[in-house]
Amino acid sequence: MSATKFSSSGFQVSENVAAMKVSSTLTAMQTAEAMRAAGVDVVDLGAGEPDFDTPQNIKDAALAAMQAGKTKYTPTAGTRELQKSIIEMYRRDFSAIYERNQVMATSGGKQAIFNAVVSLINPGDEVLIPKPYWVSFPEMVAFARGRSSFIETEENGFVLTAKMVRRSITPKTKLIILNSPSNPSGRVIPPAEFKEIMEVLAEKEIYAVSDECYLRFVYPPATVFSAASLRPELRKRLCIAGSFSKTYAMTGWRVGYALANADWTKAMLKVQGHSTSNATSISQAAAVEALNGSQESVASMLAEYAQRREWLLKALNEIPGLRCDRPEGAFYAFPDVRGCLKGNVRTSAQFANELLDKEQTVVTDGGGFGADGFIRISYATSLDRLQEGVKRIKRVVERM
């Protein structure tokens, strides 16, 4: 049956969009925003963005770009300066050699993933997506009329292994979307395991998108790892999606990038050329400074996240019935709340609603990420608010 819907205005939404879910993470953000606007003392643990302001040197670079008249279209692949800066960063930090025809700037990491999926997937192609997944992955696959095939990872604490990948591959598998550090679990695939995963994919000639939006957000003993650092034979069918949003607290600037082989990049440029054209010229200038300027602000933001993480993990695990594994990266905790469910509150979605209704606290239900029974708590918020939020969660659990 067609998913096409008629509204009272007679507007006929396309099948593609009718089938699409509204982003649960953006909904959580908007709920918090509406409550704040209504004067409610909301604790927002739903945010998928840094609570820090963009570092001043980056803002200054944007101002200087505007003053210098860098306010026009840029090449679809981005300015030469930004392409060169990205290439240089990968050479310096990951010993990876990329050429200019293998790199493009995008309007956020999200567009890099979208370009990659839409330019590769044909109707009916299977795309492997490990659970829990970032909400937009299956929607992008559906948009390209591909078929998402989800990999269960709970048996290993939500960390994907090469064995899981191997047993999920079918003759129709074309692509896998990897995301480490993960949103929502915060878990990190250890580099040796990541390499084994890429070996399986190379053997089976399957493409991979590595969403490295949280690349820099890892906490010792975990270390920063990019799939770009693997040997070139393992990277032949790899597209890296990168972002400035989280590392440099630049979510509103909408700038990211894709790194892939020249043919894939050319196809992605076609998609972008007919959709957004280019990332904002001013944001691209800011991104050049982000990469080439001082990295001190990144280090101090990370130190702050690390401190919050320590406090949060301990506090969450003290709540009766709640269990939270140690996330090695990103800025999310992903506790299992099944042990807290009682009475009318039988699902994690109801648990999240209860928190919102009774304690004006926003968290994101795990169901939207393919993991019912879990909630995502963002610690991209001040320690004060985090402490208040955990107090409220505790109250709700005790009252249930």
Ligand SMILES: Cc1ncc(COP(=O)(O)O)c(C=O)c1O
């Ligand atoms: C896993 C993941 N990938 C990609 C993105 C996209 O980020 P942006 O488009 O702001 O670069 C996000 C943002 O929340 C994310 O969490």
